[in-house]
């Protein structure tokens with residue numbers, strides 16, 4: 001079968017070129033691989049070092065017994081593809097014109113989804129560019145377009161809300177986000193209060209169960225983490241109100 005036929009950007013002459021280069025063929029085959037189960041993806045992420053255990057310093061001085069580091073997936077293209085496929089599955093039911101990844105960890109994931117589904121993407125700069133275009137959002141968009149936000153992890157919901165604030169202040173309509181991990185610390189309900197419905201591939205509780213059953217995380221560690229989640233809950237974003245443009 002011609003696996004490159006009719007595949008989004010690879011058509012006609014490009015498709016012929018791809019057929020002659022075995023490495024590219026392997027890449028395209030990978031694109032069409034059947035999706036990994038959540039269990040397999042969780043174990044692959046763990047083995048790739050995306051789940052760190054210990055007494056870890058997280059954002060703004062918070063400490064956590066578990067830290068999910070999705071930045072490692074750029075070194076593991078198959079894992080990146082699988083994460084993007086699972087995000088895409090969540091995104092299928094959501095009406096959207098554009099994708100926007102929260103910088104930086106979600107940018108490559110949003111880019112893979114964009115290419116795979118032929119959905120235009122925009123990028124939020126961390127700082128407004130001070131020369132030439134002076135833009136805070138890169139890419140082409142129009143007011144009132146529906147933008148789906150892509151994020152790696154939600155704890156308090158603050159990072160995601162910061163991006164949503166910028167998108168809304170530029171006239172985009174933002175009502176949904178697809179994320180890799182909801183840490184079950186209240187962020188998803190905080191976002192809901194601010195008009196954002198979050199769909200996640202994993203919840204932290206679910207991820208722990210999978211990794212515990214796969215023999216990757218001990219029972220005692222699971223208990224410590226579950227206790228931490230219970231004690232460290234967020235019910236609003238008051239602690240970062242000054243940084244949010246629109247809530």
Ligand SMILES: O=c1ccn([C@@H]2O[C@H](COP(=O)(O)O)[C@@H](O)[C@H]2O)c(=O)[nH]1
Nearest residue numbers: 067068153154155156157158159160187
């Ligand atoms: O395990 C984690 C926890 C957090 N992050 C990063 O922080 C933000 C999410 O935290 P909020 O409190 O919801 O803003 C997210 O953008 C991650 O980059 C993480 O990577 N891993």
